[in-house]
Amino acid sequence: MPFFEMSDRAEKDGMTFGRAFWRTARYHAADALGFRVRPRKLRIAVTKRCNSRCAMCSAWQTPPSEEPEIAPVEISTIARSNRWYLRRVTHVSLTGGEPTLRRDLTELVRAVCDSFPRATININSNGFQMLPLLSVINETLAYQRRRLQIMLSLDGLGEVHNRVRGVPGAFSLVLRTINRLLALREAGQKISIEVNFVLTNQNADQMLPVFHFCRERDIEFNPIYPVHGELYANEIMDIGLEREAVQKFLEAVAEIRKSDRSLALRELEHQLRGYPRDFDCWAGRTQFLIEADCRVYPNGGCPPAFCLGSLRECNYSFRALLRSQQARQVLCGLRQCRLCRIPCETMTTLHGPEALAGYCKMCTPAIAPPPPGLGLSAALQPRPPRQRAR
Secondary structure: OOOOOHHHHHOOOOOOOHHEEEHHHHHHHHHHOOOOOOOOOOEEEEEOOOOOOOOOHHHHHOOOOOOOOOOHHHHHHHHOOOOOOOOOOOOEEEOOOOOOHHHHHHHHHHHHHHHOOEEEEEEOOOOHHHHHHHHHHHHHHHHHHOOEEEEEEEEOHHHHHHHHHHOOHHHHHHHHHHHHHHHHHHHHOEEEEEEEEEEEOOOOOOHHHHHHHHHHHHHEEEEOOOOOOOHHOOOOOOOEEHHHHHHHHHHHHHHHHHOOOHHHHHHHHHHOOOOOOOOOOOOOOOOEOOOOOOEEOOOOOOOOOHEEEEHHHOOHHHHHHHHHHHHHHHHHHHHHOOOOOHHHHHOOOOOOHHHHOOOOOOOOOOOOOOOOEEHHEEEEEEEOOOOOOO
């Protein structure tokens, strides 16, 4: 597929080949000249606490940190201290753990809205706690007019979701939350609803049912390949997909692609087939993950060793943090990294021009049988380079 063939959603968002090409050129020129690329996305993990017991994540087992969780005033301080550097941020995602476990989540969202007036705000949740989430949404929409994105986790219908999330009745809880959010949207509230579907060996037959569930309700469907990383505290977990599961997911992706030609779905298919990542990673430049204790990572798919440092120890200054020897070493190695490839992190997002900066997918590789398993060890195995269209 040529570089300029973009998804319908991207076209609706106003993305053009010219904008993507120009931004790509600027990013590469800035890198070559030694200038700093300004971030466009921040992901803030407001807590490590979680009330889910997911099969692909062990954040809920993380011991409580001695450091206090990031406070609303710290978000304001970060924005104020880095006003010039963060002035192009257009997307801020609040995640966890489970954000609704923060009793001051409304204050955290308000601090983000006030600090980043141009940014779209996203709240990630498992949907278990409907009333706290609705309270945050209603209070937020009362004082700001921008659309609020709510991203919920749904890994299957019925008992399958309960097993993947490790919580009895999880499906009933998230379904109740989805129905209430749909009612708010129908009432004219400016919210968009998205569903994250994480691929596991337990839900290989659920991708199509969840896709149709979302399509019937006009909910964005985001299938996500499981990855290791700091955000998920799962570096030693076996989250690789078995051959049978890979084949089922590929069949589902082929069916979904009949109505969804997005680059994100295309990249998922290439992951399942075991093709090496063929786009540049701009983590640590176009986006950052700020952990609950204010430690900073290039993105959520990075292992703990990729920590750039702590904003608290740098007086909340990104400039001081990125000038540290630790950050310089991490970012130098990161440009050659091929550990992860999650769209919302590695490519920022495939639904905006900034995501295409460095995106090199130029042709459809020959169909190959899926590999038997794609854990972290398999992802690190060298593979021959693919021939590109001329």
